Amino acid sequence: MGDFLKNFSLEGKIAWITGASYGLGLAYAVAYAESGAKIVFNDINQELVDKGLAEYKKRGIDVYGAVCDVTKEDQVVKFVADAEKAMGGTIDILVNNAGIIKRIPMTEMTVDQWQQVIDVDLTGPFICSKAVLPAMIKKGSGKIINACSMMSEFGRETVSAYAAAKGGLKMLTRNICSEYGQYNIQCNAIGPGYIATPQTAPLREKQPDGSMHPFDRFIRSKTPAQRWGKTEDLMGLAVFLASPASDFINGQVVYIDGGISAYIGQDPNNLDPSKFTDIDENEAQ
Ligand code: NAP
Ligand code: GCO
Numbered sequence: 001m002g003d004f005l006k007n008f009s010l011e012g013k014i015a016w017i018t019g020a021s022y023g024l025g026l027a028y029a030v031a032y033a034e035s036g037a038k039i040v041f042n043d044i045n046q047e048l049v050d051k052g053l054a055e056y057k058k059r060g061i062d063v064y065g066a067v068c069d070v071t072k073e074d075q076v077v078k079f080v081a082d083a084e085k086a087m088g089g090t091i092d093i094l095v096n097n098a099g100i101i102k103r104i105p106m107t108e109m110t111v112d113q114w115q116q117v118i119d120v121d122l123t124g125p126f127i128c129s130k131a132v133l134p135a136m137i138k139k140g141s142g143k144i145i146n147a148c149s150m151m152s153e154f155g156r157e158t159v160s161a162y163a164a165a166k167g168g169l170k171m172l173t174r175n176i177c178s179e180y181g182q183y184n185i186q187c188n189a190i191g192p193g194y195i196a197t198p199q200t201a202p203l204r205e206k207q208p209d210g211s212m213h214p215f216d217r218f219i220r221s222k223t224p225a226q227r228w229g230k231t232e233d234l235m236g237l238a239v240f241l242a243s244p245a246s247d248f249i250n251g252q253v254v255y256i257d258g259g260i261s262a263y264i265g266q267d268p269n270n271l272d273p274s275k276f277t278d279i280d281e282n283e284a285q
Contacts, residue, residue, distance in 0.1 A: 011036035019098025021052030070124030177251030193257025
């Protein structure tokens with residue numbers, strides 16, 4: 001590897017990806033491990049942690065994993081202490097990936113349902129960032145990467161709590177940058193478009209008559225690439241934002257959405273499913 005490319009290496013770094021048993025978190029962790037980092041991850045219950053440990057073992061990646069609810073500060077503080085003891089060093093990179101969504105019309109959403117989403121998607125990143133910042137300040141370096149969203153910029157029906165949380169997370173990203181940039185700590189966010197993971201599976205489910213989910217057709221009409229993102233599409237950006245190559249980027253949300261945020265969209269009925277590159281032609285109707 002040439003000297004310049006070493007700027008993209010994570011050799012010698014300890015990376016914590018929250019909620020990384022599967023989905024985007026697993027993809028980020030695999031990319032970080034392949035870039036030289038040591039990986040620690042948490043998830044909400046032992047079953048998911050065990051699922052994650054099996055996934056990492058399958059890929060030959062040695063990780064530390066434990067149960068930790070990102071909304072509970074006592075669990076987060078203990079997780080960080082245990083993980084750093086296991087890894088023999090402090091956390092250099094935090095990816096606030098853990099998240100939930102509830103798709104409920106606002107007038108039907110209970111305050112408890114609202115609060116659950118805010119707690120995981122906004123308060124969780126606050127708690128986890130607060131837990132790793134002191135050591136980053138002492139070390140004089142650190143990377144915090146938040147999981148923003150199209151809903152950090154746009155609203156849509158039924159996702160009021162999620163959009164409010166992801167909009168707030170954009171501003172938390174900017175505020176961590178503002179408050180801690182002086183310690184050579186960079187806080188940025190990944191803003192994925194619509195990615196094929198379990199979280200978005202309900203939006204891609206086939207209709208009873210075998211036709212495409214209306215939202216599937218809709219989002220393809222809003223995406224120039226006319227396809228859903230793959231977790232692999234996000235790995236390069238995740239590594240870049242965790243590496244020295246991005247040390248002068250701070251407080252930014254980098255959208256990786258296939259062009260959704262730049263495109264007014266077209267009539268979903270004008271789409272030709274035979275041209276979709278991410279599903280079998282026979283599937284597309
Ligand atoms: P996902 O499939 O739902 O995975 C999220 C992970 O976080 C799951 O393992 C989940 O466990 C875990 N989690 C939930 N609550 C937690 C808590 N309190 N403490 C610890 N872990 C918790 O989500 P994803 O699609 O991979 O997305 C990952 C992140 O990217 C999320 O923040 C999401 O909002 C964001 N994002 C996703 C997309 C997309 O299109 N997929 C686009 C933009 C942004 P459970 O399985 O129990 O919920
Ligand atoms: C939804 C989706 C989105 C994606 C993602 C888009 O219901 O609209 O779940 O919110 O998860 O956040 O960037």
